[in-house]
Amino acid sequence: MLKIVINRVFVAIPLLLLVALFSFTLLELANRGTDPAARIAGDGATPQQIEMVRENLNLDAPMLVRYLEWVGNAVTGNLGTSLYSGQPVTDAIMDRIWITGSLALWAIVLTVVIGIPLGVIAAMKQGSIVDRAVTTVAALLMAIPPFVLGLILVITFAISRAWLPATGYTTLAEGGFIEWSKHLILPGLALAAVSAAELARQTRGSVVDALNKDYVRTARAKGLSEHAVLWKHTMKNAGISIVTVLGMQMGRILGGAVTVEFVFAISGLGMLGYTAVIQRDLPVVQGVVIISALAVLLCNLLVDMSYGYLNPKIRN
Incomplete structure (x- = not known):
């Protein structure tokens, strides 16, 4: 390892x-x-x-x-100075990275919480109306850009019903967990929708493939319950492809953060990069790009490390 x-x-x-x-x-x-x-x-x-x-x-x-x-x-950690504001790029990024990090964390959690259970349910009920419904909804969500879904969510849950705030961001220290969560639910959903749909489709395919393996038939022949067959045998063997897709979604989430932050008026790393591109502020753009690339590489490293747990052969 x-x-x-x-x-x-x-x-x-x-x-x-x-x-x-x-x-x-x-x-x-x-x-x-x-x-x-x-x-x-x-x-x-x-x-x-x-x-x-x-x-x-x-x-x-x-x-x-x-x-x-x-x-x-x-x-040495010096990413230069903004051509327009004169602020050190490192400071500008550190001011925004926690906002985008919070949004990305919510998006990843929602992706896992929504995508994996739906994929498992569809696989266990293969060929049923539930399976077709999950597959259809996943296909539709993958066709909707995050900023379009964000506008739909704002109109539905913020403007029409005023259940959640439409714009802005409140830090965990300032507003507490409740207010912090309220400001991240809608942008988190908009950002996670495509990734959750992709994860659901991949989970379904991996679980269906694993359920048809000989070791699953042997486990059932031994009298193991469906719960044990699913979680002790099927999911662990299907986990490598699921984790791989989840790791790949990190790049999509970081890329989608630009438009989602713009829709919800969140001053995160995406908005910083967007403004810098418009102004052609090279040092800021360079800083945002390198930090985003570093985050994606770190996620890929975590995915590679998880392979050792899911498949002991890789550890050697």
């Missing part, structure tokens, strides 16, 4: 460097034909003032030089 962790860490380092270089290059191409220094200096700035801004922000250096300088600073 330790060998797996070490290998994944060594693979993650060049991958993070490539992700940073890719985003750096894309923003550099997006800035072609425009002058970031002129935008930052303002409409009334003189050529001398624009040149001063360019020199102070090192915008006159070649792209590769700026990238290597950014990598050197990032290793």
Whole structure:
């Protein structure tokens, strides 16, 4: 298991460097034909003032030089300074990451709580109306973008009935668990819907496949109850594919956070990245991209580690 962790860490380092270089290059191409220094200096700035801004922000250096300088600073935890606000990027991210982290946590919990039970129920009642209903609803949810579902939830539960708040975010320390939860239920549902549908479909398929294996027939022949057959034999063997899909959904959840935070007016990491892209604030975009990539890689590492529990052969 330790060998797996070490290998994944060594693979993650060049991958993070490539992700940073890719985003750096894309923003550099997006800035072609425009002058970031002129935008930052303002409409009334003189050529001398624009040149001063360019020199102070090192915008006159070649792209590769700026990238290597950014990598050197990032290793020490310095992700640069925002071109517009002047705030250190690390501070800006730390101010927002807990908000997006809370939203992602809710989305993951809802994905598991909704997706796995529905998939198991559909598999146990294969071919029934329940199975067809779960499959149909999952297909519909996968076709609805998170921001569209978010608007539907706001209209239904916040505007029409005023059961839950439509926008904003309250921290756990400020509002307590109840208020914190109320502000995250609707955006969490909007963010988790597609992932829960995908997880339900994968769970159903994996459980159906496992139920047809010889070891399940043997367990039933020994007189084990259906509960024991399901949870002690079927789910553990179907768990690898289920956990794999769950790990893959983390990237989808982080990507969907941008639009969901915009719909619910939540000032999280997604909104920070969106604003930075609009302003072409390279240091902030770089910071958001690298932190998001790091979060996805960490989730993949946890998934790989879970394989050792689900399949003891992998530990060796």
